[in-house]
Amino acid sequence: DIVMTQSPDSLTVSLGERATINCKSSQNVLYSSSNKNSLAWYQQKPGQPPKLLIYWASTRESGVPDRFSGSGSGTDFTLTISSLQAEDVAVYYCQQYYNVPYTFGQGTKLEIK
Amino acid sequence: EVQLVESGGGLVQPGGSLRLSCAASGFTFSNHAMSWVRQAPGKGLQWVSTISGGGGGAYYADSVKGRFTISRDSSKNTLYLQMNSLRVEDTAVYYCAKYSGYDFYYMDGWGKGTTVTVSS
Numbered sequence: 739d740i741v742m743t744q745s746p747d748s749l750t751v752s753l754g755e756r757a758t759i760n761c762k763s764s765q766n767v768l769y770s771s772s773n774k775n776s777l778a779w780y781q782q783k784p785g786q787p788p789k790l791l792i793y794w795a796s797t798r799e800s801g802v803p804d805r806f807s808g809s810g811s812g813t814d815f816t817l818t819i820s821s822l823q824a825e826d827v828a829v830y831y832c833q834q835y836y837n838v839p840y841t842f843g844q845g846t847k848l849e850i851k
Numbered sequence: 852e853v854q855l856v857e858s859g860g861g862l863v864q865p866g867g868s869l870r871l872s873c874a875a876s877g878f879t880f881s882n883h884a885m886s887w888v889r890q891a892p893g894k895g896l897q898w899v900s901t902i903s904g905g906g907g908g909a910y911y912a913d914s915v916k917g918r919f920t921i922s923r924d925s926s927k928n929t930l931y932l933q934m935n936s937l938r939v940e941d942t943a944v945y946y947c948a949k950y951s952g953y954d955f956y957y958m959d960g961w962g963k964g965t966t967v968t969v970s971s
Contacts, residue, residue, distance in 0.1 A: 778957040787946055787964055788896060793957035810911050831896055838910045840898040
């Protein structure tokens, strides 16, 4: 199984500041044929289901604010929120869809300082 | 608008069975692979099972293999999860999710979940 490890487990950032969440996979999740990384980021606010933010490691889902961006390749990935807003308080998960089982990271809880 | 509405959760004793349903609307159901993902109380997300758009291919997490069966009925636009031999550790909110297309890529739509509690 591909193990997804996020860091940090929790993060406190001031409004307007940058937040960075890392995700490391135990195996390469890059499809060599398409040169796409099978990595998605989800946001889960309290009491709500997850919401897709980013797919193919760096493609923003329609309607997601452009302050959210994804980067990385192979085994190391990053979700960046360029200017934290109050509504961004949530738990963020990365997930690989390269191989069954489609594993998630343990989650990173983002709070406001 | 995509809508996924789960039902069928509840309280069941260890060893018991439940069948979850997910009613889908707002998209062409048969064109999309579907999944169940669960979340134990206070814990993270765990992928449970995925089924292809046509229903011919299904995959399971090792923790549920042989006990859970995923299926779909395109005439009813409904996804199912038959859960047998339930264990205390199966207690979770179960989410139904749709994939972006026929392939097993990212999940771009989620239901609000249904709660399964396994307890004596």
